Every structure is written in structure tokens, then in C-alpha cells.
Amino acid sequence: MKVFNDLNEFAAAQGSQLGPTEWLEIDQDRVNLFADATDDHQWIHVDPQRAADGPFGGTIAHGLLTLSLLPHFSQQLYRVDGISLAVNYGYDKVRFVSPVKVGAKIRARGEISTVTQLDGAVQATTTITVEIEDSAKPAAVVQSIVRYIA
Template identity: 70%
Template sequence: MKKFSDLDEFIAAEGSRLGPTEWLEVTQERVNMFADATEDHQWIHVDPEKAKDGPFGATIAHGLLTLSLLPHFSHQLYSVGNVAMAINYGYNKVRFITPVKVGARIRATAELTKIDQLDGGAVQSTMPITIEIEGSEKPAAVAESIVRYMR
């Protein structure tokens, strides 16, 4: 993990690559809990027996489950010290490229592509994050994360 001591050090790192994070196994239990939380119990996610004969040969994680792991991965990629608060401002350009089969391991890398100074001393970072699947040439997902930091 890259630890930035403050926003000035973070700003100076614009253009830096971050990661990769540790691998995280996507378990059926995690997929089932996400299905319960979102009321999305589609069989491709929660029925391993039926999914064996489905288009992916196994159950897969919800795309939104993969996206919801970005805060977990971001905390492994970097931290910024001496800020009053950091707020997830949203995501641009979210794409789910390759389904994540249950049992697969995923991790993230990122690039700090843009940092903007906002009114009142706040700073906004734009960071494309790629979620990789172990052994896959194509990523699971890509998203452009936007975070605002208050001094």
C-alpha cells in the first residue's frame, strides 16, 4: 500500500500507478450474502447446480458485487494522511468485462490520473481502477473512481 502523508504528497503523485492489491477469493457465501442484500437471486449467481449447465459453467458474482469491492481494494492500494474526510464521489465509465466465477481470485490496480483543486481547499482525484481475475487475460471490471478529500 502506498501511504501519502498528506494531500500535497498525494497531489505530487499524479500519474502514479498503484497496486496490485492482495488477491481476494470470491466465495459462494459472499455471492449469496450480496444476493440477499440486493434481492437479486438470479440462478446464475446463487444456484451452483443449475449454473453448471449455464452459460458460464459455474455461478458468477454479480457485477455490482465486483464493483462494491472497490472500497476494499482502494484501502489496500493507498491512504492519504492528515485529511479531515474522504468521500466517495462516484464512478465513471464502469464496465463489467469478464464474469467472475465463484472460487476465482481477484485483485485491483489503479492509476492516479487526475487531481483537481476544488473551492474551499478540497481536492478531487480521478483514478481508473482495474479488477483483475487470476489467470485471465481480460479484467473482470474497470471503473473510474472519483474521491473528494477535505483538508
């Protein structure tokens, strides 16, 4: 994990590469819990027997489950010290490139794409790529925006 001592050090790191994180296995229990939390019980996510004959050869994680793991991965990629608050400001672009099959392992890499100085804060866009172990294509590429307040 990269630690930035303050907002100035973080702002100066624009263009820096981050990661990778540790691998995280996506198991059926996690997918089922996400389905319960979001009321998205589509069979490609929660019915292993039916999904075995489906287009992916088994169940896959929800794309939004992959997206929801960004805070987990971001905490492994970097930390900004000397702030009072970090706020998720949103996303500029989210692409789900490849499905994450249940049982697969994923991890993330990042790049601090842009950092904008604000009054008493900075706003950063970090491009996060969620990789799938043994896959040439990533699961997702996301432009995440976080505002850091001094």
C-alpha cells in the same frame, strides 16, 4: 500500500500507478450474501446446479458485487494522511469486462488518473482495474471519484 502524507503530495502523484492488492477469493457464501442484500437472486449467481449447465459453467459474482469491493481494494492501494474526510463522489465509467466465477481470486491495480485542486480539498479520479487470477481479461475497469477534504 502507498501512503501520501498530505493533499499536496497526493495531488503531485497524478499519473502514478498503485498496487496490486492482495488476492481475494470470491466464494459462494459471499455471492449469496450479496444476493440477499440486494434482492438479486438470479440463478447465474445463486443456483450452482443450474448454473453448471449455463453459459459460464458455474455461478458467477454479480458485477455490482465486484464494484462494491472497490473500497476494500482502495484501502490496500493507497491512503491519504492529513485529511479530515474522504467522500466517495461517484463513478465516471464502469465496465464489467469478464465474469468472475465463484471460486476465482481477484485483486486490483490503480492509477491516479486526475487530481483537481478545490478550496480546502482535492478531487481525484482513480482508474481501478480488477484483475482475475489466471485471466488475460480483467473483471472490471472503473473510474472512481473521491473527494479528500483537508
